[in-house]
Amino acid sequence: MSNLLNRSGAIYRQLRAGDWLIIIFSLAITLLLFQTLWTNEHASKVQVRLGDTVYGTYSLNQNRDIVIEGGIGTSVISIAQGKVRFSKSPCHNQYCVHQGWLVRAGQAAICLPNQISLELIGENKPYDSLNY
């Protein structure tokens, strides 16, 4: 066993040129995967606004409901597993609720009647403003 441990100190010498090639190549692929799949993708936070002010900024890595008193009643915003949505709204049309789950940075949902808006914030916002 001690022999084995001694030898593990020599890991560096154990690897040959081809091994390094494979490791560097794999590392490059891994970094490329992070770059392509982890940018603009899942947001980390949601910013909730009530009227003209920021009501709060919440991490998406939690499961919770946020209850907000808006102009015309109570809205409920649910955060679950990296996603967020309007789950309850006092508005007539329920557009905000029908928007469903938001996941990507830059995605937004607005409840105009109750003047509450959600916007997902991530490292890289894919756009500055949304044309809708």
Added chain:
Amino acid sequence: MAMAAIVINANKEPLYHAQGYVFGTLVDINIYGETEARASALANRVLQDFQQLHHQLHAWKNGPANQASQESASELMHVNTAFANSQQPVKLSPLLTKLLSDAQALSLRSEGLFNPAIGHLISTWGFQQDNFGVSKIDPDKIRSLVKANPAMSDITLKNGEVYSKNPWVKLDLGGYAKGYALDQAVQYLRGQQVQHALINIGGNIIAIGQHGNKPWRVGIQHPRKPAAIATLDLNDGWAIGTSGDYQRYFMLDGKRYCHIIDPRTGYPVQHTQAVTVLIPPQPHAGVLSDVASKPIFIETEDKKSHAAALLGIAYYMAISEDAHVLITENMAQEIEWLDEKFKLNAHVKLIKP
């Protein structure tokens, strides 16, 4: 209206972001490269000007139910009352004179497809209220309103006065005022030597300068998903506007009735999900971004390019009811699809502008 504003300054970028609810919609102002104090003062001023404009131009009494005071009658409402009651001319403010003559010209150019005179049709469909929609369609009333044929050509503007020879004219500048406000804001901010700003009123966007060393980037809403369908760079002076059947609509017996009404039939348009127009820099880019998407939306696919040509629109994209995209070649070069389906070009048809 309280006008507090917010700075998103996580990465120490000189970007100031303010938001407010005006014109019954969300207004979003980004100012880049100014000090926070100055940017905040400028954004507040712009929001106040919008509010002022709204007070003068709103066509319907019932503002949002949560507003403490019911909105008082606007100048436009007085004009509408006068139209309904007599053919006597009423005095107009210089601003409204200018707006009405401009809206009239655009309506004529669009062969009446942009028609701000159909306020009665709009209220028949219930789109003037916060709780859009009706529980029952009234075909007789719609037929009689179409027959009455209220049009912008019915009104006469002369010596700062206006009258309508058709009592069924009811003006609703909902498809014009936001665009006008954009142009005003640009003029004001440029006058204040602001180099970089992006103004968004209910989805209509106009750009000044750029976002630091890269252009302002805007997302185009997917008509059926809570996400953008594509993005594009909005360069200095360019504006973008979308008419969508998802903005204001109600469902009745499984059918979607959106707020965009064909003035020739009196019924909401059902063959199109969204039309986006991109407007190159010009004096009324904001107005065009608001107005020009409507005629293209209303016309059927084979006549959409004709409708675009009427208002000189070179860049546009239309998404049909069955989710196929019709896009001008020059616009296709500008945009970057986010939706995989469209990236493959399988559902996209390129057309000559």
Added chain:
Amino acid sequence: MQIQTTQHDHQIAKLAALAIALHMIEALIPSPIPGVKPGIANIVTLYVLYQFGFASAAWVSILRVFASSLLLGQFLSPTFVLSLSGALCSLGALWLAIMLPKRLFTAVSLSVIAAFAHIAGQLLVVRLWLIPHAGVSYLIPLFAIAALIFGVVNGVITNVILQQTQRGNAG
């Protein structure tokens, strides 16, 4: 009827049993990220590959997948299918990788290649069969980094064991 077994068969059976044991231990230890496991049973596969050739390694690997799933009561379940497709892709990659010149490539290379092939095989099944529209793309970079780290570690361990064995054989 008596089946004739050789010394070689016995050795393979013992090694397969070891692989099954390691596989089971791993299956019972919860992982912080679902789907991310060190894959220590692959050390056995690699060892057999070097000592006894590809056919034996394939036997050990497939035997492990079937036996473990039977013992864990997961036979023909999605977990089993994932495991099998990972193992098959891994074996396919090893079949090619063993042809690399030994002078330049040690078990570390093979281990890393096998680990990447393993996740590729699993993701293929997830994508095509289990959850076609799932947001698994988010997890792929994590799988890849895990494959790299555990691939290197398992490869180094395999190298050490192989050297020990050779030394034992020599001495």
